[in-house]
Amino acid sequence: MSGEIAKAFARAKARGEGALVAYGMAGDPDLPRSVDVFAAMVEGGADIIEVGVAFSDPIADGPVIQGAAERALKAGSTLKRVLDEVVPELRRRCPETPLVIMTYVNVIMAMGEERFAKLARERGVSGAILPDLPPEESGSLRATFDAAGVDLIPLCAPTTPQARAEAIAKDARGFVYCVSVAGVTGMRAQLPADLSQRLELVRKASLVPVVAGFGISTAEQARTLSAHADGVVVGSAIVRAAHSEGPQAARAMCAEIKRGLKR
Amino acid sequence: MNTQTAVGRFGRFGGRYVPETLVPALMELEEAYTAARADPTFDAEVAQVLREFVGRPTTLTPARRLTEAWGGAHVWLKREDLAHTGAHKINNTVGQVLLARRMGKKRIIAETGAGQHGVATATACALFGLPCEVFMGALDVERQALNVFRMRALGAVVRPVESGSRTLKDAMNEAMRTWVSQVSDTHYVIGSAAGPHPYPTVVRDFQAIIGTELRTQAQAAFGKLPDAIVACVGGGSNAIGVLHPFIGDASVRLIGVEAGGHGLDSGQHGASLTLGTEGVLHGSRSLVLQDADGQIQEAHSISAGLDYPGVGPELAHLAKTGRMEVRTATDDEALAAFYEVARLEGILPALETSHAFARGKELARELGAGKYLVINCSGRGDKDVATISARGVPPAVGVKP
Numbered sequence: 001m002s003g004e005i006a007k008a009f010a011r012a013k014a015r016g017e018g019a020l021v022a023y024g025m026a027g028d029p030d031l032p033r034s035v036d037v038f039a040a041m042v043e044g045g046a047d048i049i050e051v052g053v054a055f056s057d058p059i060a061d062g063p064v065i066q067g068a069a070e071r072a073l074k075a076g077s078t079l080k081r082v083l084d085e086v087v088p089e090l091r092r093r094c095p096e097t098p099l100v101i102m103t104y105v106n107v108i109m110a111m112g113e114e115r116f117a118k119l120a121r122e123r124g125v126s127g128a129i130l131p132d133l134p135p136e137e138s139g140s141l142r143a144t145f146d147a148a149g150v151d152l153i154p155l156c157a158p159t160t161p162q163a164r165a166e167a168i169a170k171d172a173r174g175f176v177y178c179v180s181v182a183g184v185t186g187m188r189a190q191l192p193a194d195l196s197q198r199l200e201l202v203r204k205a206s207l208v209p210v211v212a213g214f215g216i217s218t219a220e221q222a223r224t225l226s227a228h229a230d231g232v233v234v235g236s237a238i239v240r241a242a243h244s245e246g247p248q249a250a251r252a253m254c255a256e257i258k259r260g261l262k263r
Numbered sequence: 264m265n266t267q268t269a270v271g272r273f274g275r276f277g278g279r280y281v282p283e284t285l286v287p288a289l290m291e292l293e294e295a296y297t298a299a300r301a302d303p304t305f306d307a308e309v310a311q312v313l314r315e316f317v318g319r320p321t322t323l324t325p326a327r328r329l330t331e332a333w334g335g336a337h338v339w340l341k342r343e344d345l346a347h348t349g350a351h352k353i354n355n356t357v358g359q360v361l362l363a364r365r366m367g368k369k370r371i372i373a374e375t376g377a378g379q380h381g382v383a384t385a386t387a388c389a390l391f392g393l394p395c396e397v398f399m400g401a402l403d404v405e406r407q408a409l410n411v412f413r414m415r416a417l418g419a420v421v422r423p424v425e426s427g428s429r430t431l432k433d434a435m436n437e438a439m440r441t442w443v444s445q446v447s448d449t450h451y452v453i454g455s456a457a458g459p460h461p462y463p464t465v466v467r468d469f470q471a472i473i474g475t476e477l478r479t480q481a482q483a484a485f486g487k488l489p490d491a492i493v494a495c496v497g498g499g500s501n502a503i504g505v506l507h508p509f510i511g512d513a514s515v516r517l518i519g520v521e522a523g524g525h526g527l528d529s530g531q532h533g534a535s536l537t538l539g540t541e542g543v544l545h546g547s548r549s550l551v552l553q554d555a556d557g558q559i560q561e562a563h564s565i566s567a568g569l570d571y572p573g574v575g576p577e578l579a580h581l582a583k584t585g586r587m588e589v590r591t592a593t594d595d596e597a598l599a600a601f602y603e604v605a606r607l608e609g610i611l612p613a614l615e616t617s618h619a620f621a622r623g624k625e626l627a628r629e630l631g632a633g634k635y636l637v638i639n640c641s642g643r644g645d646k647d648v649a650t651i652s653a654r655g656v657p658p659a660v661g662v663k664p
Contacts (some may be wrong), residue, residue: 056558057432057544059439060282066426076554105280106543110557132280132543157284182284183444227332254304 004088004098004126005151005174008047009209009230018222019231020262021175021211022046022254023102025239026053026086027077032216033247034072035089040247041238042094044254047231049094051086052239053079053103060104060131062186064236068243069226077191079107080209083119091124098126100153100174105133105141113141127151127174135168146173156202158182158192165198169206176210177233178202181223188215196228203229226261266510266577271460274583279459281439281546291518293461295366300468305365309469312357316390318396319349319354319472323480323637328607335627335633340610341477341505343641350613350642351473351501356452358469360387362529363450370394372445373452374438376403376431377615378410378567379642380454385419387452395419397596398438399636400430403567426563431497431571455498456492456575459546463575470504477637478508485635488638491516491626494639495619496589497533497569497577501641507577510586519578520622522564523591531563535574536582536589544573550582556652565594565650566614592621597600600624601644601651606660614650 012019022041026034038049040146054077056071061069076214087099093133101120108116110129119187120128128150133141135154142152151174156165158183169176180195187256203210212225213233241249271277279289299305312317324336343351356373363371375381378379381397388395397414401423404411414421419606427433435458442451456466481489490524492509494502496519509515524532532538540552544559552560552572553575562572581587592600600620612620616639623638630636644651 002547056427057436059436059545060443062440070426073558078558080556104543106551106553107557107558109542131282132546133277134281134283134286136286137278137280140525155283157282159284159287161287168283179282179284181444182446183442185468 005048008098009175012047012231016263018226018229018263019047019209019211020045020254020258020261021048021050021213021231021233022238023050023052023233023235023251024242026035026051026066026073026082027075028243029071030075031077031081031085035086036247037250038090038094040251041254042097044251044256046097046254048098048100049084049090049106050102050233050254053077053082053101054105055104055107056102060184062184062236064240065185068239079103079111079116083123087123089126099124100127100129101125102129105130113144117144117150120150121148125150127153129153129155129177131155133165152250155175155179158198159213162201165202166205169202174184174204175201175208175230176206176211178212179214179230181215183214185214187217191215191221193224199225217248222260224255226263232257232261266477266580273577273580275541276549276550276579277460277463280543280548282443288423289459289461296362296461296465299362299365301612309358309361313354313472317357318345320476320480321345323484325479326537326608329604332607333624333627335632336630337485337583338623338627339484339637340636340640341473341637342609342642343473343501343639344612348383348386349645350379350383351470351504352380352454353386354472354504355454355466355469355500356380356383356387359450359452359465360391360393364391364393366438366450368420369448369519370448371450371452372396372398372438372455374398374431374434375454376434376570377566378403378414379568381419382410382413383626384452385417387415388419396422396424397422398434398441398613400434401425401430404430406650407646408569408649430567432559437456439523439545453471454500456500456503456577457498457545457547457549457573463547463577464571465615466509467503467577468499470500471502471507472505473639474506474508481637486516488512490514490630490634492639493518493520493619493623493626495499495520495569495615495641496536496574496578497522497571497615498573499575502641503575505639506587507591517570517581517587518590518619518622518626519582519587521589521591522566522569522618523593524563526593527591530657533562533564533569533571534591535572536579539574539593547576549576555627557619565597566618568613568615569618590622594620596621598651598654602657610640612640612643613644614647616641
């Protein structure tokens with residue numbers, strides 16, 4: 001298991017803050033400029049970066065991230081190019097911040113599980129999130145990732161029964177990604193009332209940090225949730241800001257969420 | 264015979280590659296489906312609706328003039344085009360909507376390509392009084408105006424999908440995304456024997472009525488099982504439905520015909536069994552058209568129902584193990600077959616079905632006289648007349664203008 005993710009959560013905690021896991025789409029608007037967006041997110045206070053790798057058929061994503069994926073594919077983004085061009089440059093510019101690849105299982109399968117795990121580790125990737133790979137299907141891939149030292153970060157959903165959520169949490173690598181709403185990625189004005197209670201249950205069962213994601217776009221939401229979780233994931237709000245106003249807007253969005261995460 | 268090798272797996276194919284939010288719903292569906300199949304009242308109810316409303320059994324028709332023209336095996340047609348709504352799709356939607364009602368679901372969503380599955384879902388929803396929403400690629404909305412009208416007339420809401428290639432795969436993405444947000448009270452009626460487990464099994468079982476009837480009808484009509492059965496393959500629901508009951512019969516050749524589009528070397532086709540590679544699309548591992556980086560490629564076919572870059576996992580398994588032979592027919596070959604069948608048999612087959620007819624001709628010759636070839640006439644061509652007539656109609660036969 002990679003230690004970088006644990007260290008990033010520990011650093012945030014030591015500063016009295018919840019961790020900000022910030023998502024961006026590699027290759028949007030193109031590969032070099034997406035590196036600028038990621039670096040700006042770190043300057044804005046992101047503790048962990050989720051590097052989105054576009055897939056043509058993203059069934060877990062809402063319109064903002066779908067649109068970003070379409071732009072990234074048009075700009076020639078591929079998993080190989082992200083590992084070759086985005087990740088090394090980002091490691092150079094932000095050596096302290098753990099990088100997690102977020103993509104769909106077909107993209108990993110096309111490269112080959114072992115080849116991906118090896119390349120990812122060599123380039124300094126700490127983990128991967130595959131939203132269409134539930135625990136039942138992840139056995140061989142997780143063993144490969146474990147051997148290479150890449151954390152396969154599991155997801156938990158509002159529809160996940162408690163016993164299953166506990167099993168997922170007990171067995172998790174890196175952190176547990178608790179999906180806050182039954183739906184696709186994207187900003188929501190309201191988050192479910194029982195979310196804090198669910199987060200506490202998962203947290204109790206988990207040996208690794210627990211974060212809430214999907215639908216979070218304001219400092220106020222971040223503040224409410226960070227009382228019950230080790231951090232939050234913000235994606236669509238950052239991607240939208242970067243798309244309309246560039247890296248500075250992504251930095252400002254991260255800084256704004258980070259204000260909500262100060263305890 | 265069961266080709267399922269592990270829970271939800273057909274050899275290397277199948278599985279359940281979906282967001283965690285959907286996993287409990289798929290488990291619930293699997294459980295409800297297993298319980299329903301074990302309950303004789305459920306099967307009896309499905310059978311009654313198929314008989315009284317759908318018009319089953321559909322007939323097995325001798326194609327005497329095709330037999331004569333092709334100069335080979337006896338050609339017979341399994342007439343799914345005579346089922347209510349004009350295609351085999353109704354077999355599955357009646358079953359799934361009854362299942363959804365049994366599960367207490369309040370609304371139905373579906374995806375559709377050519378619109379036949381959408382019409383069949385809207386029809387079953389009208390029959391049982393459930394609200395229905397159908398996702399359809401915006402391009403397909405344009406080229407299937409008749410079916411769009413039929414769905415709306417039946418009270419369904421048609422949602423045009425503008426993303427990606429604006430065809431079936433994008434409609435399926437959007438239906439899944441919608442299902443993720445409404446999973447507690449909504450059942451997603453998938454129309455192909457594709458998608459995450461248990462859908463490939465559920466759809467296959469409801470469609471296997473085609474092959475089950477054919478077994479009995481073939482014995483009665485020509486005193487034995489067919490020597491070969493041909494079906495077109497997009498996602499593959501009519502193919503698995505007619506072929507599955509014969510998997511254990513070594514004497515019966517099983518043949519699937521995919522969309523060759525503009526030709527296999529044109530890059531514009533829907534031949535995922537022939538040219539696809541292993542991948543995950545719409546929740547199952549199967550053969551898909553994709554590039555070296557794992558991005559799904561757009562399929563092409565003159566037939567909106569075959570315009571899909573994936574295929575059901577059980578068919579992928581049957582193709583890989585060699586139990587099913589796979590061939591392709593181009594757009595032009597399908598069009599030629601459409602007119603040949605229309606003029607020799609008085610049947611306008613769907614463009615999907617025309618692909619099966621296009622290869623039927625050479626198969627009849629390969630088999631030779633005295634053998635029996637059954638072509639699954641999966642649907643009728645009314646919905647395709649705008650597409651077909653746009654290419655110009657050949658002159659009338661035997662009448663002076």
